[in-house]
Amino acid sequence: xxxxxxxxxxxxxxxxxxxxxxxxxxxxxxxxxxxxxxxxxxxxxxxxxxxxxxxxxxxxxxxxxxxxxxxxxxxxxxxxxxxxxxxxxxxxxxxxxxxxxxxxxxxxxxxxxxxxxxxxxxxxxxxxxxxxxxxxxxxxxxxxxxxxxxxxxxxxxxxxxxxxxxxxxxxxxxxxxxxxxxxxxxxxxxxxxxxxxxxxxxxxxxxxxxxxxxxxxxxxxxxxxxxxxxxxxxxxxxxxxxxxxxxxxxxxxxxxxxxxxxxxxxxxxxxxxxxxxxxxxxxxxxxxxxxxxxxxxxxxxxxxxxxxxxxxxxxxxxxxxxxxxxxxxxxxxxxxxxxxxxxxxxxxxxxxxxxxxxxxxxxxxxxxxxxxxxxxxxxxxxxxxxxxxxxxxxxxxxxxxxxxxxxxxxxxxxxxxxxxxxxxxxxxxxxxxxxxxxxxxxxxxxxxxxxxxxxxxxxxxxxxxxxxxxxxxxx
Amino acid sequence: xxxxxxxxxxxxxxxxxxxxxxxxxxxxxxxxxxxxxxxxxxxxxxxxxxxxxxxxxxxxxxxxxxxxxxxxxxxxxxxxxxxxxxxxxxxxxxxxxxxxxxxxxxxxxxxxxxxxxxxxxxxxxxxxxxxxxxxxxxxxxxxxxxxxxxxxxxxxxxxxxxxxxxxxxxxxxxxxxxxxxxxxxxxxxxxxxxxxxxxxxxxxxxxxxxxxxxxxxxxxxxxxxxxxxxxxxxxxxxxxxxxxxxxxxxxxxxxxxxxxxxxxxxxxxxxxxxxxxxxxxxxxxxxxxxxxxxxxxxxxxxxxxxxxxxxxxxxxxxxxxxxxxxxxxxxxxxxxxxxxxxxxxxxxxxxxxxxxxxxxxxxxxxxxxxxxxxxxxxxxxxxxxxxxxxxxxxxxxxxxxxxxxxxxxxxxxxxxxxxxxxxxxxxxxxxxxxxxxxxxxxxxxxxxxxxxxxxxxxxxxxxxxxxxxxxxxxx
Numbered sequence: 001x002x003x004x005x006x007x008x009x010x011x012x013x014x015x016x017x018x019x020x021x022x023x024x025x026x027x028x029x030x031x032x033x034x035x036x037x038x039x040x041x042x043x044x045x046x047x048x049x050x051x052x053x054x055x056x057x058x059x060x061x062x063x064x065x066x067x068x069x070x071x072x073x074x075x076x077x078x079x080x081x082x083x084x085x086x087x088x089x090x091x092x093x094x095x096x097x098x099x100x101x102x103x104x105x106x107x108x109x110x111x112x113x114x115x116x117x118x119x120x121x122x123x124x125x126x127x128x129x130x131x132x133x134x135x136x137x138x139x140x141x142x143x144x145x146x147x148x149x150x151x152x153x154x155x156x157x158x159x160x161x162x163x164x165x166x167x168x169x170x171x172x173x174x175x176x177x178x179x180x181x182x183x184x185x186x187x188x189x190x191x192x193x194x195x196x197x198x199x200x201x202x203x204x205x206x207x208x209x210x211x212x213x214x215x216x217x218x219x220x221x222x223x224x225x226x227x228x229x230x231x232x233x234x235x236x237x238x239x240x241x242x243x244x245x246x247x248x249x250x251x252x253x254x255x256x257x258x259x260x261x262x263x264x265x266x267x268x269x270x271x272x273x274x275x276x277x278x279x280x281x282x283x284x285x286x287x288x289x290x291x292x293x294x295x296x297x298x299x300x301x302x303x304x305x306x307x308x309x310x311x312x313x314x315x316x317x318x319x320x321x322x323x324x325x326x327x328x329x330x331x332x333x334x335x336x337x338x339x340x341x342x343x344x345x346x347x348x349x350x351x352x353x354x355x356x357x358x359x360x361x362x363x364x365x366x367x368x369x370x371x372x373x374x375x376x377x378x379x380x381x382x383x384x385x386x387x388x389x390x391x392x393x394x395x396x397x398x399x400x401x402x403x404x405x406x407x408x409x410x411x412x413x414x415x416x417x418x419x420x421x422x423x424x425x426x427x428x429x430x431x432x433x434x435x436x437x438x439x440x441x442x443x444x445x446x447x448x449x450x451x452x453x454x455x456x457x458x459x460x461x462x463x464x465x466x467x468x469x470x471x472x473x474x475x
Numbered sequence: 476x477x478x479x480x481x482x483x484x485x486x487x488x489x490x491x492x493x494x495x496x497x498x499x500x501x502x503x504x505x506x507x508x509x510x511x512x513x514x515x516x517x518x519x520x521x522x523x524x525x526x527x528x529x530x531x532x533x534x535x536x537x538x539x540x541x542x543x544x545x546x547x548x549x550x551x552x553x554x555x556x557x558x559x560x561x562x563x564x565x566x567x568x569x570x571x572x573x574x575x576x577x578x579x580x581x582x583x584x585x586x587x588x589x590x591x592x593x594x595x596x597x598x599x600x601x602x603x604x605x606x607x608x609x610x611x612x613x614x615x616x617x618x619x620x621x622x623x624x625x626x627x628x629x630x631x632x633x634x635x636x637x638x639x640x641x642x643x644x645x646x647x648x649x650x651x652x653x654x655x656x657x658x659x660x661x662x663x664x665x666x667x668x669x670x671x672x673x674x675x676x677x678x679x680x681x682x683x684x685x686x687x688x689x690x691x692x693x694x695x696x697x698x699x700x701x702x703x704x705x706x707x708x709x710x711x712x713x714x715x716x717x718x719x720x721x722x723x724x725x726x727x728x729x730x731x732x733x734x735x736x737x738x739x740x741x742x743x744x745x746x747x748x749x750x751x752x753x754x755x756x757x758x759x760x761x762x763x764x765x766x767x768x769x770x771x772x773x774x775x776x777x778x779x780x781x782x783x784x785x786x787x788x789x790x791x792x793x794x795x796x797x798x799x800x801x802x803x804x805x806x807x808x809x810x811x812x813x814x815x816x817x818x819x820x821x822x823x824x825x826x827x828x829x830x831x832x833x834x835x836x837x838x839x840x841x842x843x844x845x846x847x848x849x850x851x852x853x854x855x856x857x858x859x860x861x862x863x864x865x866x867x868x869x870x871x872x873x874x875x876x877x878x879x880x881x882x883x884x885x886x887x888x889x890x891x892x893x894x895x896x897x898x899x900x901x902x903x904x905x906x907x908x909x910x911x912x913x914x915x916x917x918x919x920x921x922x923x924x925x926x927x928x929x930x931x932x933x934x935x936x937x938x939x940x941x942x943x944x945x946x947x948x949x950x
Contacts, residue, residue, distance in 0.1 A: 029842055084826075107837050112827035171793025176868055176898060177921060183900040222793070250800045289797070290922060318646025318697070322764070325725045351559075352587035362582050367504055393651055423651055425658040426901040446652060447765060 010209045012100035013133065014191060015147045016076035017046045020099075022068060022090055023081035024050030024059045031105060032081035034153040035141075036060050039079070042150035042158030049075065068093035077101050079141070079151050084108030087137065088123050095130025102127070103151050104136035109197050111138055124199050139196030140172030145189055146215050152194070163188020164217035165296045168206045170195055170224045174289065178222060181293040184426065185443075186433045187300055190215050204232040211239030218299040220292055223249040229274075233281045240282030244299045244459060247278060248286045284459045287451075294448050295455035303417035303441045307386035308457040309335045311379035312358040313372055314391035315365035319423055319446035320358045323389065326450035332457045334358065335384045344378050357385075366393060373406050380414040387417045387456075389449060394424030394431055401431075408439035417441060421449040485684045487575035488608065489666060490622045491551035492521045495574075497543060497565055498556035499525030499534045506580060507556035509628040510616075511535050514554065517625035517633030524550065543568035552576050554616070554626050559583030562612065563598055570605025577602070578626050579611035584672050586613055599674050614671030615647030620664055621690050627669070638663020639692035640771045643681045645670060645699045649764065653697060656768040659901065660918075661908045662775055665690050679707040686714030693774040695767055698724040704749075708756045715757030719774045719934060722753060723761045759934045762926075769923050770930035778892035778916045782861035783932040784810045786854035787833040788847055789866035790840035794898055794921035795833045798864065801925035807932045809833065810859045819853050832860075841868060848881050855889040862892045862931075864924060869899030869906055876906075883914035892916060896924040 023032035055064035078094045084106040109120040141152035150158035169175030172194040210216045278285045286292035314320040342355040350364035365371040376388045392402045411418035420442040435442045443449045498507035530539035553569045559581040584595040616627035625633035644650030647669040685691045753760045761767035789795040817830040825839035840846040851863045867877045886893035895917040910917045918924045
């Protein structure tokens with residue numbers, strides 16, 4: 001599909017001009033209360049229509065409607081905060097009023113046995129007949145920070161600032177876990193879609209949309225299974241040619257697979273089958289949610305790699321060892337410094353420090369962090385070094401700070417990404433925020449840094465394609 | 476050694492009555508400034524003696540001494556914030572003044588080649604002759620929250636509240652990473668020792684001390700290598716009979732091993748050799764720092780396991796799937812519910828929910844969390860279920876809260892630990908703090924929860940010893 005076509009098709013979902021909240025309520029223990037609250041508090045500027053048969057005049061201060069058929073024609077987005085048995089009639093009425101897109105929170109469809117499967121089929125037929133697209137059922141909704149749209153039932157999500165990382169998750173619960181981790185990493189989210197049972201909107205559709213979406217720089221997917229894996233891979237391959245696509249899917253054990261089946265009604269995916277197919281489609285497969293989050297953060301800051309050679313400098317060996325140990329087992333290289341560069345670095349190193357990679361400059365570099373700048377500048381000039389990592393213990397209030405601006409500038413001059421492992425408790429998150437604002441990709445744990453490097457290296461190997469270096473067999 | 480003996484031997488280190496800071500300074504860019512500041516601001520109530528040859532009267536408001544030989548006799552603890560070449564003469568003078576224990580920050584000893592090895596040998600001889608024990612060199616010092624002792628150069632550590640998790644780390648940098656993660660988990664630290672090059676205080680000594688220490692409930696070790704592994708294992712075996720001993724050691728790759736050698740002068744440990752020996756000594760080997768931290772948190776809250784059967788309940792399947800998937804691959808079991816218990820649970824479950832393990836109660840359980848209490852109470856009565864995990868999405872300000880007190884009470888009644896996976900960003904940490912205060916071991920990530928369960932299960936298998944269930948071969 002044409003990029004413009006897919007953008008237009010899902011405009012009513014991501015940039016609606018009007019929203020109806022069906023089941024809206026004044027009772028804070030109802031989903032319909034949380035849902036309307038979420039829509040309102042996010043700062044949405046279009047029209048909002050609460051619908052509830054027992055309403056009298058107003059709900060949460062807005063003019064209320066007693067039925068969908070009382071609504072004006074052509075409302076873009078219907079949010080259904082009603083029980084499962086009321087969904088199909090409501091969708092039918094919405095179609096009649098010209099509804100374009102719907103979000104269905106309720107479970108009780110194909111994840112819940114035969115009767116549910118039948119009911120979901122009927123739901124899809126109803127929607128398809130009227131040309132209506134449905135997110136869910138059995139989901140927690142949709143968020144677009146760029147249009148102040150919060151069509152979930154968690155008002156807190158409406159306060160997120162706009163970013164370029166977009167997330168599509170089959171599981172709403174895992175989806176919020178992913179959002180939590182992104183928030184902890186001090187990076188911003190663009191769009192979030194919890195697609196649940198995928199009535200008639202599939203991963204493939206969302207990937208195609210996000211691939212065309214100018215506000216999205218990286219696409220993250222949490223997948224439990226597909227109905228049409230071939231279609232997904234075909235469209236994901238096109239998307240991965242434009243921007244990074246990162247997938248986390250679980251290879252299920254006995255109990256987790258049972259839980260998945262009674263979850264969003266998907267057959268568990270086979271690990272072996274997917275890993276090869278994903279690679280062929282240029283999709284980066286993350287080992288776990290944390291790795292997906294760290295990779296997305298790096299990609300969103302433009303820190304993709306053009307090779308697998310890393311230079312590390314530190315004032316404290318331990319965390320650098322943790323990083324190199326983890327990375328070397330997973331295909332990341334730490335090239336020797338060329339003799340002339342080693343000599344240049346030796347010229348300013350403190351006593352007992354050797355000009356090696358990893359480069360340990362001891363506590364001297366903590367009190368004089370300009371040593372990091374000199375070392376990084378020398379190392380990044382080397383062809384087989386593709387990025388730099390500095391390990392630095394946060395001053396945590398004692399007044400020491402890392403020279404983030406100058407460090408980022410060195411990276412830009414060499415056109416290679418620079419990372420900082422700023423070991424610190426989460427309470428000192430502001431230091432990370434400030435450093436990232438200068439363009440340095442910063443993690444507060446050695447493990448997170450290592451995880452990101454491994455993912456970025458794998459992505460480089462996936463995408464270098466025709467260069468013949470390792471991926472394709474020699475012809 | 477008698478418990479009383481080892482406690483008395485290291486009393487001057489952990490509960491000093493007086494501290495001399497050699498190299499103390501008024502210049503905030505000197506280690507001797509940070510070091511004296513750390514000692515003072517932690518709230519230490521004994522005598523503090525700044526020493527600096529160029530001092531005139533006072534340093535940081537305290538009466539200063541121009542040399543160690545000017546100090547009164549019998550100072551307990553000497554903190555050396557001076558360069559490597561001044562260390563040996565300073566230790567010699569300290570011994571003459573009756574110094575009992577020293578902490579040496581400087582590098583430049585056996586981690587830095589032949590000359591350094593020779594210098595460290597001379598240092599040890601000097602100290603041993605005077606019966607002085609040395610922490611370091613090449614370390615970041617010692618912390619005891621119970622005696623308000625902060626003999627590091629990070630003043631921020633002095634604000635930590637007393638706890639019962641004690642940490643010994645070869646690497647100071649990794650040590651502070653461990654502390655950061657413990658702080659993030661909202662648990663408190665007892666003692667922290669960065670032992671660096673281990674002049675004449677070994678892991679074995681610290682393990683023996685902490686094993687006898689009534690303020691320590693769990694011992695965490697970050698190890699790069701031993702000089703006398705046999706001695707360590709012998710003393711660790713005794714310790715592990717008294718309280719959990721958790722070790723994280725890295726199996727080194729080419730570069731990380733090179734970094735380790737030029738780090739604290741230890742030969743890298745061989746993974747295969749250690750893993751068997753650790754198990755025989757009853758030591759729990761953690762896969763990584765995060766797992767060590769999560770296990771330590773659980774142990775410190777009394778949540779050791781007496782079996783490997785786990786019951787999970789959730790209102791959102793995804794995170795429960797992440798936990799079961801990770802755990803089942805690593806020896807944790809999720810037993811079927813006995814028919815009569817399943818029936819009892821079915822009696823109060825919402826529509827479409829099946830009385831299984833994992834138990835998914837959908838969003839109903841988020842709006843009515845008392846469902847967790849009923850389900851957990853029913854499940855914990857089953858013999859092959861040894862703990863309960865509830866998965867719950869934080870209300871993040873929207874007013875919902877998990878019934879922590881009642882949940883903890885159910886655990887106590889069954890004498891089985893209860894865990895909560897409260898998925899939330901770190902900014903909502905206060906909710907975790909409040910819940911933990913009720914006695915519920917709480918993690919804000921599915922991965923952390925899973926990591927803890929795996930570690931606790933391994934520990935149960937290590938320590939069940941004579942029960943014949945799996946570990947010992949049948950006789």
